[in-house]
Amino acid sequence: MATKLLMKGNEALAEAAIRAGLKAYFGYPITPQSELLEYLVRELPKRGGAILQAESEIASINMVYGAAATGERVMTSTSSPGFSLMQEGISYIACAELPCLLVNVMRGGPGLGTIQPGQCDYFQAVKGGGHGDYRMIVLAPGSVQEMADFVYLGFDLADKYRIPVLILTDGALGQMMEMVEFPEYDIEAHLVDHSSWATTGKKKGSERHIITSLFLDPEILENVNLHLQKKYDTIREKEVRYEAVMTDDADFIVVAYGLSARVSHKAIEMGRQEGMKVGLLRPQTLFPFPSEQLNALADHVNGILVVEMSAGQMVEDVRLSVNGKVPVEFYGRMGGMIPAPEEILNEINRFYSQKLIEETF
Amino acid sequence: MTNRNEGIQCEILDRMDIVWERPPALLDVKMHYCPGCGHSVVHKVLMEVIEELDIQDKTIGIAPVGCAVLAYDYLDIDMQEAAHGRATAVATGIKRVRPDRIVFTYQGDGDLAAIGTAETIHTVNRGEQIVIVFINNGIYGMTGGQMAPTTLPGMKTTTSPDGRDVESQGHPLKIADMIALLPGAYYVTRQSVTSAKGVRKLKKALLSAFQYQIERKPGTSFIEVVSNCPAGWKMTPIEANRWLKEEMLKYYPLGDLKTPDT
Ligand SMILES: Cc1ncc(C[n+]2csc(CCOP(=O)(O)OP(=O)(O)O)c2C)c(N)n1
Numbered sequence: 210m211a212t213k214l215l216m217k218g219n220e221a222l223a224e225a226a227i228r229a230g231l232k233a234y235f236g237y238p239i240t241p242q243s244e245l246l247e248y249l250v251r252e253l254p255k256r257g258g259a260i261l262q263a264e265s266e267i268a269s270i271n272m273v274y275g276a277a278a279t280g281e282r283v284m285t286s287t288s289s290p291g292f293s294l295m296q297e298g299i300s301y302i303a304c305a306e307l308p309c310l311l312v313n314v315m316r317g318g319p320g321l322g323t324i325q326p327g328q329c330d331y332f333q334a335v336k337g338g339g340h341g342d343y344r345m346i347v348l349a350p351g352s353v354q355e356m357a358d359f360v361y362l363g364f365d366l367a368d369k370y371r372i373p374v375l376i377l378t379d380g381a382l383g384q385m386m387e388m389v390e391f392p393e394y395d396i397e398a399h400l401v402d403h404s405s406w407a408t409t410g411k412k413k414g415s416e417r418h419i420i421t422s423l424f425l426d427p428e429i430l431e432n433v434n435l436h437l438q439k440k441y442d443t444i445r446e447k448e449v450r451y452e453a454v455m456t457d458d459a460d461f462i463v464v465a466y467g468l469s470a471r472v473s474h475k476a477i478e479m480g481r482q483e484g485m486k487v488g489l490l491r492p493q494t495l496f497p498f499p500s501e502q503l504n505a506l507a508d509h510v511n512g513i514l515v516v517e518m519s520a521g522q523m524v525e526d527v528r529l530s531v532n533g534k535v536p537v538e539f540y541g542r543m544g545g546m547i548p549a550p551e552e553i554l555n556e557i558n559r560f561y562s563q564k565l566i567e568e569t570f
Numbered sequence: 571m572t573n574r575n576e577g578i579q580c581e582i583l584d585r586m587d588i589v590w591e592r593p594p595a596l597l598d599v600k601m602h603y604c605p606g607c608g609h610s611v612v613h614k615v616l617m618e619v620i621e622e623l624d625i626q627d628k629t630i631g632i633a634p635v636g637c638a639v640l641a642y643d644y645l646d647i648d649m650q651e652a653a654h655g656r657a658t659a660v661a662t663g664i665k666r667v668r669p670d671r672i673v674f675t676y677q678g679d680g681d682l683a684a685i686g687t688a689e690t691i692h693t694v695n696r697g698e699q700i701v702i703v704f705i706n707n708g709i710y711g712m713t714g715g716q717m718a719p720t721t722l723p724g725m726k727t728t729t730s731p732d733g734r735d736v737e738s739q740g741h742p743l744k745i746a747d748m749i750a751l752l753p754g755a756y757y758v759t760r761q762s763v764t765s766a767k768g769v770r771k772l773k774k775a776l777l778s779a780f781q782y783q784i785e786r787k788p789g790t791s792f793i794e795v796v797s798n799c800p801a802g803w804k805m806t807p808i809e810a811n812r813w814l815k816e817e818m819l820k821y822y823p824l825g826d827l828k829t830p831d832t
């Protein structure tokens with residue numbers, strides 16, 4: 210039966226993971242995501258899963274590697290500095306093609322930074338982060354509801370493509386309380402048969418299974434890479450997700466994800482009230498990125514503003530997507546600062562007044 | 571010439587005369603190890619034990635980063651290859667979701683006692699029910715003979731060309747002794763591969779360790795094997811064996827460090 214509850218984003222994510230059939234969680238405390246670990250410590254053992262507080266994020270991700278290779282649904286979560294520590298392990302997981310769910314509840318950086326929300330790990334998340342040519346599917350929830358929804362989606366995509374899936378969110382969404390609905394979810398119907406590759410003990414009379422990311426022969430390794438790239442192309446083709454708000458008649462759009470998108474949404478509503486034809490495109494998948502959709506939008510808008518809680522990271526992908534068709538401006542706050550809707554509206558206003566000047570002369 | 575992959579066929583030999591036989595679970599392929607290297611001996615004994623305990627179909631092994639990185643090419647069981655130093659974390663992950671499986675790690679001294687020290691200690695401290703096979707050859711074999719945490723004082727390596735200077739480069743780490751102090755350790759022993767008798771003792775130790783895991787005894791079994799690296803030590807196999815006995819065993823004396831009844 211579907212249930213509706215008032216919950217924090219981090220808790221909603223944890224609850225959804227249990228409902229999605231989570232078999233093991235490995236993690237290390239770090240603000241602002243510790244509620245996830247604490248919630249699972251209370252709930253998971255009662256509901257059929259194993260949980261372990263590891264000695265570090267390096268250990269956590271390598272525990273995930275081991276457990277994921279048995280074909281079970283497993284996950285870890287952390288925040289920015291911890292996610293940096295996991296990069297080597299994620300690269301191994303991506304190369305060995307193990308399905309698993311990762312969560313980075315971002316905070317402001319660099320360094321130890323702040324425990325306040327940030328979006329400055331975008332590059333790390335979508336461009337690889339660790340060594341080698343690999344990708345993760347990166348999901349960016351925009352509400353507590355999506356914090357839960359993207360867990361089911363994440364596990365399904367991880368199983369389907371044998372790929373690590375990252376939920377990239379931030380401290381504000383993690384701490385925010387909203388109503389969240391948990392749908393009826395038939396775990397068995399969603400589980401994928403991994404028995405052809407999982408390491409669970411060599412069956413008598415059949416070949417042994419080996420999980421590795423070592424391919425000493427460069428020709429073989431190139432083929433492994435080509436296979437991975439092909440998979441990433443399929444994902445680019447089939448798994449793009451985004452929300453378009455009032456873009457149909459827009460002559461100007463804001464592009465933002467996660468918390469920035471929530472603030473931007475408010476800003477475009479204010480803009481509409483002032484008579485501006487402004488819309489919002491919110492990528493829900495950061496990899497794959499909605500490049501084609503943006504490129505198509507660029508044919509009928511005059512400009513784009515990208516809003517991020519960073520020095521400007523996703524803006525590069527927006528510029529690549531529209532390929533010079535229209536000007537792409539950037540507005541960002543850093544270090545744990547959240548932009549106010551008025552600040553964003555100011556930027557939008559600036560665009561319109563500049564446009565006006567251009568048209569007058 | 572006989573193709574080694576076909577095994578040696580010889581009619582004058584009687585079964586009674588056979589002193590060395592490859593256990594079927596050790597695959598009949600050419601190994602990449604240098605002549606005289608201890609890794610191949612330990613692989614053989616390990617697979618004999620897995621066969622004798624009849625656990626080939628439920629054992630999952632973890633290969634390290636080190637010369638044994640390709641162990642999965644030789645051992646006929648399901649295996650995972652871990653990042654450098656993280657084998658015991660990987661093993662923990664498996665064991666937590668599949669407590670009914672038999673899990674072991676196979677790690678060198680750089681892997682287990684340098685980069686992976688934290689994982690090693692915490693895995694044993696949690697008493698994970700796994701077997702850790704620790705190959706101490708006092709050197710980084712795979713990367714070409716650099717100093718390891720276990721390198722003896724005064725021992726020459728490519729990164730201690732004048733011999734290890736303990737004042738600036740630290741002391742050889744007796745990690746098994748540290749491990750034996752942890753309540754999570756169930757069985758800790760140090761064995762070697764220098765003699766036939768030593769190999770038999772190693773086999774007995776491995777048999778006990780896996781048997782404990784089968785019986786779900788509380789805690790981790792840790793088996794150190796004082797081994798060699800003729801290539802890294804720049805010695806012939808015979809010289810290496812002598813040096814191991816005369817020098818390594820002085821610093822790393824053989825015997826049990828913790829048994830279930832101590
Ligand atoms: C993160 C990382 N750092 C360094 C290396 C390079 N490396 C590979 S094997 C090795 C040392 C292996 O020595 P040991 O564990 O003693 O094994 P042996 O080869 O002697 O059996 C090193 C440093 C690596 N692969 N990964």
Ligand code: SF4
Nearest residue numbers: 603604607637711799
């Ligand atoms: S380098 Fe040393 S440890 Fe590696 S295979 Fe050769 S002898 Fe063995």
Ligand SMILES: [Mg+2]
Nearest residue numbers: 678679709711
């Ligand atoms: Mg070594």
